[in-house]
Amino acid sequence: MLRSHHKRISLGIGLKDLTVVDARNLHVMSTLQLSDYLSGSAMPQAADWAPAIQAALAHADLPGGDVVLTISDAWARYFTLQIPDGVSSLAELHALAAGRFETLFGSAMTGWSLEADWKVSGTVLVCCVPSRLVDAALTLSAAGAWRVRSVLPYAVRLQSLFCGQIPDEGWVCFYARHSVVAMLVKAGETAYVRRFPVESPLTAAGIGSLLAAESMRIGVESPESLCALGILPRVPEDGVVGGMKLVLGRGSKLAGIRPAEMSESQCMARQGAIA
């Protein structure tokens, strides 16, 4: 296939559905219910993701091309790791992160792929996604027709899109339909992260209360700003949430995102196409 005719699509895997979007014109090419193709979703690290991905691509009715894959934060795990002094290898860091994962989530890291923005010191953000989902993407690329260009959870995708607009100090919340990932930023670096599963979209008051409690729990003063990205609920007109100044993402990277009309996977697929 000639490179000039190479199709570029974006696949968004939400909590309940998955959508394929044409990266060039942001048109929805296919939307499937995840439950029809994914069994064992209660344990994402053990589920077989390949049939769902292959079915979504097959419904797009394309011979092949490039794929950008965005995963709902509901399928990911986030935590921060304080790098101790004297660490001399990446294997040591992986081992420390695996131990921290087991401490936080009560189970071993078996079935999870771990990646982080590694540094030699300080606090790093660690992100985990199901290994079988990453393997399904690699298998798809190996087959030849499709080439998977990136696999990222939704919060990390949004962070890479809007990092220039996120203040260096304050909370940043990555909104999805069924979860909110709250990240505390200090001096431009991640200081703390926590994912909050939600049954219904959080209101401004709700997120304000949640963040105030979290600030108190981790022993920090409530910052002055709150940056909100993703599939946003209704936001206050005065731009203040929980006593914090509200900062919203702006510009062409929000084009085509209509949370009230779109499913979670459609919003993810569109923003993955823009990345």
Add this chain to the structure above:
Amino acid sequence: MKALHIGFLPDQVRRPSVLLSGLCVVGCLAIVAGIVLGLILGDRSRARSTQATQLLAQQASLSEAMLRQEEISPAVALSANTAIRKLDYPLIEILTELERHATPEVKVVSAELGPMRSSLRLVVQAASIPRVLDYMDQIKKERDFRNVVLTHQEPGNGGDARSASRFTLEAVQQGAADGPAESGPTGDGAEP
């Protein structure tokens, strides 16, 4: 906030930014340019150094030649001094010495160097030859006039024997001559 460098595919993680790639390219170009410039400047420096060495050598040779020029041979120095003496001949002093021996009967009219500037020509005015001869005896006591001779007589105006005549005396100047002294010319006005 700084961008997170996270990716779950082997070729996805830590893609360098366009800016970083550009800086690397610029850095490489700067290194290459620095090397080339260093080579060029090095060549120029070596050329300048060679040129400076040559100039210093020329300066040294010129200085040596100048020193050699200052070493003048005795013959050249004598010739130069002789020429200087000719140009700077003390005629005033000679005239003063001659007038010291002058008498009311003999008066010095003029004194000048001869054509070759190696003899002194005096013109005196006297009433008769004996007076001139006495004058000549007197000035022969001077070093520069020991071989003074009478070479010419010019009668006075009116053709009268008692009117003053002008007599030309010549004396070879020992101090102004280079080599053997010239003998005075003979002719009219010789001693009777």
